[in-house]
Amino acid sequence: MRATTIHAPFDMRVEDVPDPVVQEPTDVVLRVLRACICGSDLWAYRGEAARQPGQRIGHEFLGVVEAAGSDVTGFAVGDLVVAPFVWSDGTCEYCAEGLQTSCPRGGFWGSVGSDGGQGEAVRVPFADGTLVKLPADAASDDRLLTALLALSDVLGTGHHAALGAGVTKGSTVAVVGDGAVGLCGVLAARRLGAERIIALGRHTARTDIARAFGATDVVAERGEAAEAAVRELTGGQGAHVVIEAVGTEQSMRTAVAIARDGGSIGYVGVPHGSGTGLDLSVMFDRNIALRGGVAPVRAYIPELLPDVLAGTIDPSPVFDLTVGLDGVPAGYKAMDERTALKVLVKP
Ligand SMILES: [Zn+2]
Numbered sequence: 474m475r476a477t478t479i480h481a482p483f484d485m486r487v488e489d490v491p492d493p494v495v496q497e498p499t500d501v502v503l504r505v506l507r508a509c510i511c512g513s514d515l516w517a518y519r520g521e522a523a524r525q526p527g528q529r530i531g532h533e534f535l536g537v538v539e540a541a542g543s544d545v546t547g548f549a550v551g552d553l554v555v556a557p558f559v560w561s562d563g564t565c566e567y568c569a570e571g572l573q574t575s576c577p578r579g580g581f582w583g584s585v586g587s588d589g590g591q592g593e594a595v596r597v598p599f600a601d602g603t604l605v606k607l608p609a610d611a612a613s614d615d616r617l618l619t620a621l622l623a624l625s626d627v628l629g630t631g632h633h634a635a636l637g638a639g640v641t642k643g644s645t646v647a648v649v650g651d652g653a654v655g656l657c658g659v660l661a662a663r664r665l666g667a668e669r670i671i672a673l674g675r676h677t678a679r680t681d682i683a684r685a686f687g688a689t690d691v692v693a694e695r696g697e698a699a700e701a702a703v704r705e706l707t708g709g710q711g712a713h714v715v716i717e718a719v720g721t722e723q724s725m726r727t728a729v730a731i732a733r734d735g736g737s738i739g740y741v742g743v744p745h746g747s748g749t750g751l752d753l754s755v756m757f758d759r760n761i762a763l764r765g766g767v768a769p770v771r772a773y774i775p776e777l778l779p780d781v782l783a784g785t786i787d788p789s790p791v792f793d794l795t796v797g798l799d800g801v802p803a804g805y806k807a808m809d810e811r812t813a814l815k816v817l818v819k820p
Pocket residue numbers: 561562563564565566567568569573575576577578579
């Protein structure tokens with residue numbers, strides 16, 4: 474089969490690799506129908522996250538089961554399924570409490586020895602604890618398939634941030650980050666009943682999506698000017714709830730600055746850079762809470778799936794460029810240069 478591999482920073486290739494086969498009785502082999510490139514894939518692309526030459530890449534995909542091991546009970550050949558961005562056994566105490574990202578037998582797609590999602594097929598370990606079945610007829614609905622793909626990462630991650638921050642009916646929410654996760658944070662906050670959603674961003678194409686997803690206000694300023702603008706919109710108080718979806722020192726500092734005293738921050742931006750941007754003494758003095766982390770999207774898919782199927786929420790607008798497998802290297806370049814928000818891959 475053909476799959477995307479990373480050889481060095483800015484050196485993505487699409488190569489012939491061995492076909493995945495069932496190795497363990499709990500495995501399935503999945504033919505990929507849709508995959509995509511994630512903002513977090515860019516850290517490897519830019520050389521800020523180490524990878525071995527030739528390592529696979531991609532952690533967001535859905536597709537059709539092509540083979541199943543003898544112990545797989547939840548899925549059969551021909552089933553349409555979506556995969557969360559980590560696999561998990563579904564039987565341990567962490568999986569039981571909905572923290573599949575801490576599953577001791579789990580793993581991250583594209584880690585050494587595993588398949589990545591930006592390819593033609595993937596071996597899925599612990600299929601029963603990992604995959605979620607989708608209605609068969611979704612396979613013929615191109616827009617719906619695209620929306621369903623967001624369940625593998627960005628929609629569940631936006632939801633995790635909104636939950637972590639404590640979004641409730643009537644909340645005033647500010648969202649730091651205008652990438653796909655930040656935009657899905659807007660969607661998740663609206664779904665949870667937020668009354669006011671302030672999106673921080675300066676790219677019209679992205680803030681237009683934020684408005685379509687439910688943002689009531691847009692703040693284009695950055696840094697201290699952003700803080701002043703958010704305070705002006707909130708009667709000088711700041712937002713009860715802040716979603717941080719970038720992971721830089723600057724974005725975390727802004728998140729703290731725009732939060733209301735006694736407010737809370739839900740953070741899902743993959744932390745990178747030397748410091749955190751967090752000043753605990755400021756958070757202490759102002760009673761600002763922080764909650765979040767890597768999102769256990771497997772726990773959220775059953776709850777979010779009906780809303781995506783019903784069209785109550787439609788995250789598909791975050792995908793603004795579509796490529797075939799050969800177009801994946803160019804897709805990375807476009808996302809790195811921010812000429813594309815999120816790239817959809819049709820292998
Ligand atoms: Zn587990």
